[in-house]
Amino acid sequence: MTRSIRDITLVMPVLNNTNVNPVAFILIGIPGLESVQCWISIPFSVMYLMALLGNCTILFIIRTEPSLHEPMYLFLSMLAATDLILSTSTLPKMLAIFWFNAGDIAFDACLIQMFFIHSFTAMESGFFLAMAFDRYIAICNPLRHSLILTNPVISKIGFLVVLRAVIFFSPHPFLVKKLSYCQTNVIHHTYCEFMAVMKLACEDTFSSKAYSLTVASLIGSFDLLSTAVSYVFILRTVLSLPSKEASLKAFSTCSSHICVILVFYTTAVFTFLTHRFGHNVAPQIHITVANIYLLVPPMLNPIIYGVRTKKIRQRVFKMFYYKTI
Structure with missing residues (x-):
């Protein structure tokens, strides 16, 4: 049913003593x-x-529920669409490797997958x-929230996020x-x-690697630092509220966002540091x-958003409740 690495190498084009662009690469999965x-x-x-079920549900609920056509949920729908494309760009091929040892991937297909992975990670x-x-x-200037984040502004922010990543x-491909x-x-x-593809090149790739690491670190650092600053102001505003109940209610609207940010950036920082310093x-x-x-x-x-966000949770219960009647 599967081929061993030795079998794969028998059908590989011989690249020894040649400097060419291969017709295809071979992904082996997780070494060892x-x-x-x-x-x-x-x-x-x-x-x-x-991921497929959850993000499709989020998109469907936000699309069909007019009361969720607010900035927070519109940005959440953009995030859900990004997650769908990001996971689909990697998982099907990964499972083909794990199940059938089908690691062959055309050179151009490899470049396309590379672009999708790195650009959509930046979009996320x-x-x-x-x-x-x-x-x-919403928390620090609530009276102007609807005036600042209008639908055209939200569309422009989404467009700028996509444009920046693209x-x-x-240049990576x-x-x-x-x-x-x-x-x-x-x-x-x-x-x-x-970086994994760069290791196969028989030329000096220092400048290419430096570009990739610099872009990733600058975008990641800017986004993480700006997010942290936002939450510093949010925390200061929440703690200054006269009622403890009001403080908890205000901060609860941010708790789900904080959870997903911690998961995303923890693994992102580890991956970046491994490329930069973790040679061992x-x-x-x-x-x-x-x-x-x-x-x-x-x-x-x-x-996390489904459990922690009351409007989404109520809409999910309502949807499944009607289906069971």
């Missing part, structure tokens, strides 16, 4: 865990199904920042495409991650965390 990848696929496939970070800005206005991560490769076309990863980190640990970075937030986001 090949024998248990079938078992690893079980929680990964469950996470993917939950941008939408987290947009949601933090919404909560800041502009800064569009071109940086990879212009290189020549030698020795092997086997990628020791579950998806076409930029075992590959299976690094790649497993890299997968968690792309799979867990899309799964958890709709769950």
Whole structure:
């Protein structure tokens, strides 16, 4: 049913002593865990199904419920769409590797997957920042919330988040495409991650790697710092409210957002630091965390928002209640 790595190498184009762009790359999954990848696929496939169901439910509820056409929920729908595309760009191919050892991926398909992974990760970070800005206005300047975050403004913010990701991560495929490769076309990863592909090049890739790490660190740092500053002002405003009940109610609207941000940035920082400093980190640990970075937030986001957000929770109960009548 599956082919071993030795079998794969027999059908690989011989790249020794040549500098060419390979027709295809071969993803091997998680190095060192090949024998248990079938078992690893079980929680990964469950996470993917939950991500699909949860984010599709969020999108459907927000689309069909007029009372949810507010800034917070519109940004949440953008985040849900981003999560759907991000998880779908990696999971199906990953499961094909785990189940059938079908790691072959065309060169251009690898570039497309690379662009989707890095750009949509940046979009997710941008939408987290947009949601933090919404909560800041709603709590710190509630009387002007509807005047500041109008539908045209929300659309412009969403467009800028997408445009920023496309502009800064569009060079990645071109940086990879212009290189020549030698020795092997086997990628020791579950998806076409930029740094993993760079390792196969037989040229100096310092400038390309520096660009990628710089862009990722600048975008991530800006978004995380701006989000943190927003919540500092939010916390100060909440603590200054005269009623403890009012303080708890105000801060509860932010708790779900804080939870998903912690999950997203914790794994993101680990992945970044591993690329930059963690040369002694075992590959299976690094790649497993890299997968968690792309799979867990899309799964958890709709769950956390569904449980912690009263309007969404009530709409879900209402939807399933009517179905059971």
